[in-house]
Amino acid sequence: MASESGTTRFERLVFRPSADALRPIDPAIVDQAVAWLVKIQSGGASASESDACDRWRQSHPDHERAWLRLCGLGRDLREGTSAVTPQIARSTLRGVDRQQRRWALKAVAGLGVSAWGAWGAWAMRHDIAALNADHCTAAGERRRVVLADGTQVMLNTRTAIDVRFDAATRTLRLLGGEIMVATAKDAMRRPFVVLGRDGRIVPIGTRFVVREFDGDGGERSEVTVLEGAVDVSAGERSQVTRVPAGSRVRYSAASVGAVGHLDESAAAWADGSLVVERMRLDDFVAELGRYRTGVLRCDPAVASVLVSGSFPLADTDAVLAMLEETLPVRRQSLSRYWVTVAAR
Template sequence: MSATAERLPEEIIRTAIEWQMRLRANASNAELHRQLHDWRCHDARHELAWQRLQQVGGLFQVSQLPDAARTIPLLRRAEADLSRRRTLKLLGLGLAAGSATLLVTTAPPAWRSDFATTTGERRRVDLGAGAELMLNTGSAVDVLGREWVLRTGEVLVDGAGWRVRCRFGECEGRQARAVLRERDGYSEIHVERGEVLISTTFGQRRLQAGNGLGIHPTQMTVLGKRALDPFAWTRGLLVVNDIRLVDFLAEAGRYRQGWLGCDNTVADLRLSGVFHLDEPAVMLRNITHLLPVHIVERTRWWVRIMPLA
């Protein structure tokens, strides 16, 4: 098969679209251009997806590309023939089907950040002065002077000296290793090594290794033993202990595209185990070996866990 007709995985096409939208939201960001260059050079298929997307974008006479769900099928159908006439025709069909809702008018905040990851991606960033930051799936951070700001998602911070601001406070570590995560309504921090000073508008607190804390708008709450290992993702793993199925799927869903859920009759079933984040399909199949359930997959973007008949 020629390079022109090569069929690309949807995950690669979707990632190329996300890169395109990040650039449109922050075109002057030199670091973003460097990250994109690294991604394109990492795999010949990445570069091919990027070139195809630019050709489609160049022929599309609007300020934004269609969203990923619409663009992927159009690129699929145009893979074997990217001529101007055929591409315009396919895009025109897509517009007719999607009307005004086809266009992406606002890029998510993560795409306007200094560093960001797409769904399922993890990335390391050197903070300098002997410190390192690692972004988990769907996360974004900004750099403000010597301070790093967690905009969304989750990060691991490790090293001699660092300062990271989360939604409701500022965390400063010395020879410390900690995970910070933004949740609905509060920020969460777990310390694996060293000590972290947490400063908020209502006070300060020092958090020692082995402890976790929820940082809320007006208070800090101690986090007890968790069903989820907060550091396992840094090793590419999802490690759970006696977790509800519905909570497991909510966590696993962060690492894959599309909708993932379960029937209410199996939501409270519990499971324990070690799962590999880079193999989401295998992760879901393993559930059927641990629990009396089966998988209903109408498309790879819509998956529901159901009880066995």
């Protein structure tokens, strides 16, 4: 981490943005900055390597700009996010080898904002999980996978799964994100099991959606049953809750909530649409942000504005333009990777 005097010098640069600060940086320079940041933030850099990093930063203005964008020391850019300490970030990065650390950091390098902010930490967790997943999707991507038994799985944006079939069980592990599953009959009559962060789902000849949530409401999951039924159990608990077709339930590792009616738009993403009715704008922006690379924020001043309609997920920029046309809001763009929906 930078010394106190170094931090002060960075703040003077970052807190007074200019047009030049937003000018694109050569990807090759970004790659070099990523390599230096991984080395320095790992805690294992020698004094000579730290000196070499300083010389690299001083050798060209774009080097320093790339470094500052990655470090994200501008607290004005972090407004509205939950900061993650560099120690936690370094711990996360130590969980994979050097090449994987470089790959994970490059996933957030283009943001031009805090690499250690809440979004950056979430993105790195997803990217690291996806490294070893059997199937995964990037931001805005949807993919249909047909498993060996004929079961069809649709992966929503930023989703990763593992699949393990053996003589006794067909197991799908949700590593993060959201899936729609249409189970097939198995000639060997093996049960199909979906394992996730918060619990276990056993479908009974069914079609259902499972989503894992992260956010201010804490870690939780939700299953929506479109056909058939599923049995849900939380964490390692043996108590089972039956969820019939036309129903949904939210659960955490500690408990399963009450079974309620499904949201008719819960599966609209599978057809490429985001369908909402009287949704708060801050919730809508958070949902739309799942399908974009970078950070999409909502100004608290317009958070309670209500949104209704069907929006195409394939073009989130077009959706933002539609909001500007129909609501008293406008886009404020630091770059294509950092956009705020603010009051007009």
